[in-house]
Amino acid sequence: MDDPEMALEYFDPLLRTNDLVQDLKWDRELRARFESSEKQVLDAYPLTAEERTAILDRDFRKLFELGLHPYLLSQLARLIYGTGETAGTSGAATALLKSLLGDRYDSYMAERGE
Amino acid sequence: MAEISVAMAASHAPGLTGWFDKAPEADQRTVLAAYAEIHAALVESRTDVLLVIANDHIANGLVSDYADFTFGTAERHTGPDEWFKPWLRVPDYELPGRPDVAEVLYESVKDRAPRVRAVRENLRYDDNLSVPVTMADIVSTGVAVVPVLQNCTVPPVPDERVCYALGETLGEAIRTRLPAGLRVGLLGSGGLSHEPGGPRYMEIDEKFDRWWMDLLVEGDHEKVLTDATFERMEEAGSGGTAELLSWMVVMGAIGPRPCKALGYAAVDQWRCGFGAVRWDLS
Numbered sequence: 001m002d003d004p005e006m007a008l009e010y011f012d013p014l015l016r017t018n019d020l021v022q023d024l025k026w027d028r029e030l031r032a033r034f035e036s037s038e039k040q041v042l043d044a045y046p047l048t049a050e051e052r053t054a055i056l057d058r059d060f061r062k063l064f065e066l067g068l069h070p071y072l073l074s075q076l077a078r079l080i081y082g083t084g085e086t087a088g089t090s091g092a093a094t095a096l097l098k099s100l101l102g103d104r105y106d107s108y109m110a111e112r113g114e
Numbered sequence: 115m116a117e118i119s120v121a122m123a124a125s126h127a128p129g130l131t132g133w134f135d136k137a138p139e140a141d142q143r144t145v146l147a148a149y150a151e152i153h154a155a156l157v158e159s160r161t162d163v164l165l166v167i168a169n170d171h172i173a174n175g176l177v178s179d180y181a182d183f184t185f186g187t188a189e190r191h192t193g194p195d196e197w198f199k200p201w202l203r204v205p206d207y208e209l210p211g212r213p214d215v216a217e218v219l220y221e222s223v224k225d226r227a228p229r230v231r232a233v234r235e236n237l238r239y240d241d242n243l244s245v246p247v248t249m250a251d252i253v254s255t256g257v258a259v260v261p262v263l264q265n266c267t268v269p270p271v272p273d274e275r276v277c278y279a280l281g282e283t284l285g286e287a288i289r290t291r292l293p294a295g296l297r298v299g300l301l302g303s304g305g306l307s308h309e310p311g312g313p314r315y316m317e318i319d320e321k322f323d324r325w326w327m328d329l330l331v332e333g334d335h336e337k338v339l340t341d342a343t344f345e346r347m348e349e350a351g352s353g354g355t356a357e358l359l360s361w362m363v364v365m366g367a368i369g370p371r372p373c374k375a376l377g378y379a380a381v382d383q384w385r386c387g388f389g390a391v392r393w394d395l396s
């Protein structure tokens with residue numbers, strides 16, 4: 001990419017989605033509820049409407065711009081799309097990149113020969 | 115007076131254990147040889163306790179209340195943390211700790227940097243400790259471990275000079291405040307270039323990595339501190355490359371000296387440059 005975005009430029013430590021992802025990582029029971037009734041789990045957190053919608057829409061780009069830490073962004077992708085690495089490029093990583101790069105995704109991957 | 119017995123650093127990308135076989139065989143051999151050398155150096159140096167300076171990937175705290183340096187003072191350290199198991203695919207491990215050593219070192223630096231903590235409970239270990247423990251087979255050496263987890267990704271990050279100075283204080287404390295005869299090893303765990311979760315998630319900045327490795331081999335630490343700044347690391351992969359700050363802590367503890375490169379590999383599928391070094395302590 002010509003002018004790479006800095007991954008931490010939007011980071012906001014006060015964005016509550018950061019804490020939600022941490023809680024999901026640390027609490028197996030909460031994780032199970034997130035899988036079975038995601039909306040209920042989201043309702044229990046003081047998220048803004050924008051955060052809530054972005055999570056439900058799997059709009060990682062929006063969450064990135066709202067201030068979710070990129071490392072936690074990748075872990076949210078894993079929570080949603082699975083942690084298993086069946087290949088070098090996992091489903092979670094692909095979904096995350098597609099969202100982050102938007103229209104640029106296809107040309108970016110083609111440029112990399114993938 | 116205790117003595118620094120060995121000083122090394124290596125990358126710990128989760129791909130090294132989780133999906134090792136996705137790399138070309140030559141690169142696999144590079145990594146195996148480098149970690150085998152780390153294992154051999156640990157044994158040959160008769161190290162009693164190994165200080166592992168490793169990155170905390172937001173595994174132990176909320177981003178709004180995040181420690182810059184966390185000393186693990188537990189009697190035993192177990193891992194990996196449950197959340198990371200399917201991803202790292204390493205066997206469970208248990209290492210003897212050294213609460214006495216950890217406490218002395220924590221006390222020596224707690225006022226020298228912002229947000230320094232000591233934690234008695236077992237910390238959550240992801241690739242930071244789990245990959246070197248597995249790849250260098252540290253359990254079989256019987257060496258006790260003191261983990262020092264370090265913030266390198268939640269702004270404001272303690273930069274290269276803060277980390278180097280903290281390393282200097284640690285080195286001084288090892289030499290003057292720990293029991294005579296104790297042999298303390300140092301291992302920096304983290305880096306090289308990568309950008310976890312960011313737009314350049316799939317990219318490795320091989321040019322930066324090779325420049326960094328050459329710079330370290332040369333051994334001019336003032337040049338390293340002037341040229342390999344936190345900002346330069348961010349340019350080579352934001353939020354990930356700065357894991358190299360763990361190497362800076364080790365460098366501060368031992369002072370300017372050249373090192374030997376144990377190997378380098380850039381494998382896209384691992385999503386992180388691999389490099390390892392051993393400093394010349396003679």
